[in-house]
Amino acid sequence: MHVFTVWAPDATTVEVEVGLAGTPPTGGSLVPMARDGGGWWSAEVADSGHGTDYAFHLDGGDARPDPRSAWQPEGPDGPSRVFDPSRFAWSDGSWAGVDGRGALFYELHVGTFTSEGTLDAAAGRLDHLVDLGVQVVELQPVAAFPGRWGWGYDGVDLWAVHAPYGGPEALQRFVDACHARGLGVCLDVVYNHLGPAGNYLPEFGPYFTDEHETPWGTAVNLDAPGSREVRAFVVEGALRWLRDFHVDALRLDAVHALVDDSAVHVLAELSLKAADLSDEVGRPLTLVAESDLNDPRMVEPARDGGYGMQAQWADDVHHALHALVTGERQGYYVDFGSLEALRTTMTGAFWHAGTYSTFREEVWGRPVDPTRHRGRSFVAYTSNHDQVGNRATGDRPSQTLPGGVLAASAALVLLGPFSPMLFMGEEWGARTPWQFFTDFPDAELGDAVREGRRGEFASHGWDAEDVPDPQATSTRDASVLDWDEPTSGRGAALLAWHRTLVELRGSEADLRDDVLGRSPSLDVVGDEDAGWLVLVRGAFRVAVNLSDAAQEVVLERGAGVEGESGAELVAAYGGELGDQDVVVEGEVVRLPAHSVAVARLR
Template sequence: MSVRPTVWAPAAARVDLDLPADGTRLPMHRGDDGWWSAEVDLPHGTDYGFAVDGGPARPDPRSGWQPAGVHGPSRVFDAAAFAWSDDGWSGLDVRGAVTYELHVGTFTPEGTLEAAAQHLDHLVHLGVDVVELLPVAAFNGRHGWGYDGVALWAVHEPYGGPAALQAFVDAAHAHGLAVCLDVVHNHLGPSGNYLADFGPYLTDAHQTPWGAAVNLDQDGAEHVRRWICDSVLRWARDFHVDAFRLDAVHALVDESERHLLAQLSDEVADLSATLGRPLGLVAESDLNDVRSVTATRDGGWGMDAQWADDVHHAVHALLTGERHGYYVDFGDPQVLATALTQGFVHTGDLSTFRGRPWGRPVPEDVDGHRFVVFSANHDQVGNRALGDRPSAHLPPGRLAAQAALVLLSPFTPLLLMGEEWGARTPWQFFTDHPEPDLAAAVRDGRRREFGGHGWEELYGGPVTVPDPQDPATFAASVLDWSEPQVGEHARLLEWHRTLIALRRVVPDLASGDRSRTRVTVLPAPDAPHAGPWQGVLVVHRGATSVVLNLTDAPARVDVGGSAPRVLASWSTGAVVPPAEDGAAWAVELPGPGVVVVG
């Protein structure tokens, strides 16, 4: 297949097609709405670029392949050349599906999509439904989280490039796994972003934490919106991607009559109908507002699900005792009870961290599967001063409790790679910027960011923030695949497998009906507490109960019911029959421990 190059450059007086193989430039012809086209067809593998008004050649804003990096020429990629073997794949609804967050560069020592595919059996055995890839869009340098991508249609070459992504998705489907792609539309990285050479992709009319906003509602916005929507449709159509996690949608500043996300939702729904398989959209939103998952016909954005950070904060603060930063309003068991039943903790009340009221109430009819929850993710671990996971601090019993709270919740659970075995490798913030000034700015900015967060008190001494540019910071974050087979790692891995299996076969645990979830705190604390919470919780999921003893002493907990049986036990918990007529059945378990009965 060959392609006829086109590019949007509305203000340009002249655009040339640059062909570096023979050093020629061919004049392009202006069409409607600022689009330019060349009267030549380029076959697969041809390098090219665009020169605006006699300037240097720049990569195609819609480039599908950047083999020489984001500063090099684009290369024609024939997506139709791949021999797919997933004709039998009917897709998967992401709502309620167990999702596994994976960073290609640190998932394996090789750091490639091909190497990651070799561990798909591990994910199948774990019970995962969806593999969520952190951003693969091309960025400058070799190593990075991926959230500074600049070639949003291309696959980072060190990961294997676009053909490797197609092969990974095909292999995942062969294993019965869906693939979710984390995509970033709210900003672009600082190196290799040449979009301003072509047109108003960004606008100073709005500002975001990264500077000028992506232009969604100013002059030329219809073409920028097409650039975004067309990229998502292409990943689904040409790469068979099943779902998309949309990064920080609260930073998509759009004051137009129809929000970009509503447009995207409707277009993805149309493509889903055409393809005959589900396509999911999951929003990362900090707004605590179910508008994101409200249907577009009802004035919402039409997302299938959204991340719910409040559940993470409630679980983490309770189990660790941390109260700094945005954990200040969390840590109390009653707050956890709110999170596990509502999804949001802040629903219009004061957020101490933000210093103002935050969020909106969650209507009763919103299904729990609309919320993606987790006890760890790339942000919550990687944005700690040392990139330390909960497993660096929590004993095995509390890690088991953490897993039960998330995996047996009425929500859509997500695991961070390695969490399933309590990985002891950190996941730190790492970059590989070749430009000395940019490298220094990132390094200094990271140190300033963590200067006043109380980390010394948390870690019990002076803290040296890892240098993001040091190759050792990246290397330390690579998973150690020798861990899952040994000691408590193996036991914790088996515990995660057990909980996920229960979620599949026990209707109460699979349900997203929040009205059938309630939390009992025993005993109810009557005074403020500090440090990790000590007590007993029972999470009732219909007729099934998850009993968590978060003390160091044995506990006896009434669970009622008629001869309940132990479905899973981290500790040596046992069901105890009533001592007398009219008394309740009970569970006895040592601490810390977890027992699931039903």
């Protein structure tokens, strides 16, 4: 026995078809549904438990999948399948959870982390992450989307797990396997838009509104008539990942596009309910926002007028570091690349904090108050899926930068004051690209995506033939990690270096200190023209040489560091393979070209 429910406030009749199959679904038995209050319909059907396929018919129309379906075995256009999350035999009863603030995140895409591209295959690589020292595995979106491959940000069944990844029980198995190894799980979720194919929500109710515009068109209806149930669709959908799938954290995509003029923003509503759920399940639950607003209110408590997120991605930190080490100044990098930009972001998260943004052509952001905000509330990285995949060819920094510069960038992020994050393969300097790929079954849509992608980059001077075809299987295949790379040469050296940095961060309190603001314990000094800089972290100094020539760098003591003069070398990566000597004498470190040293002042 199963009770089917659906929200369809404008429908005159609703039927549930049970026991069907195929795409489009056919062959089932129609059962009329009764109208309940608030636009809801329900029907109790015998012999329709876990594993039963079903679909809804609105006013005698075609079969449509359940907007709250957890299981779409034949994709977004096929029937929904009843899923009972309580059937899974969890083994994580002793799992106490993990607070994402201050933890090391590792972002991975299920479809390219392994050649198989499944959750079960990804679980087979978890020991690598444990050995690296990862604390939270961040999965890019798993919501169901059309086709076999894709980034996941075009999901259309937001409560379902993409069938080619293994479906909902595979996600439960993956989370359980992570918890068994002491790893938390963060799930990337997208509520600001739905993909261009397989989105049937508008047929069910006012899920979208013309009152607001977003980069993806009309906005999700969070404040117009009918928004109460749409908000519940978003909030309850997010909470069920935390409850039914034991996920520890959510990364909410592009929350600046969740346009909401309600008295209580949907993010604040979610944060308050997530706090209640955390009390109920007895483990911390972390909400991480991707926001373009540069507004610290994002990580301020909802009860104090903030949005209630525990952390947010810090793109300005990435931009400042990337522009400095690569010399790129196009697009949103235009205001970055100086030593001062790196210093400002490493000590305060935002570069645009009430200052003029050339890229946006307006004053942008608000400053972070170091008396109210800690570094753990900001996630920092040298790469992520956006910063790599949204380039014309999906090229990683590791495909062009020397190994020593990659090692230096890693040291600045992993030993900085923020919650650090690695993008899969970064730890060994992966030379595989991570490109934009899709697998839309609709040929017309596939052509539009292909031409749109090529047209976008042609306007920036790229030859269209140099831009990978998103619809080609080879584009996805080229983006799969090469697990032979970390076993020898530069890959092995960089992997060992990342493990060293992570171990240092875990063992030294000064390197976990997340107090922000320029001070004797947190600063960045250097010579931009000469190409060297030093990150100050309490008694530690991270000395970086980005130039093509060897240099001597004085490790200034500064106020607050007492004791006899001199410094000891703690760790170093010298040159392309990390095998050139780095020497510390007194308070001077001799750095070969493209190298980095971590020293402790005595």
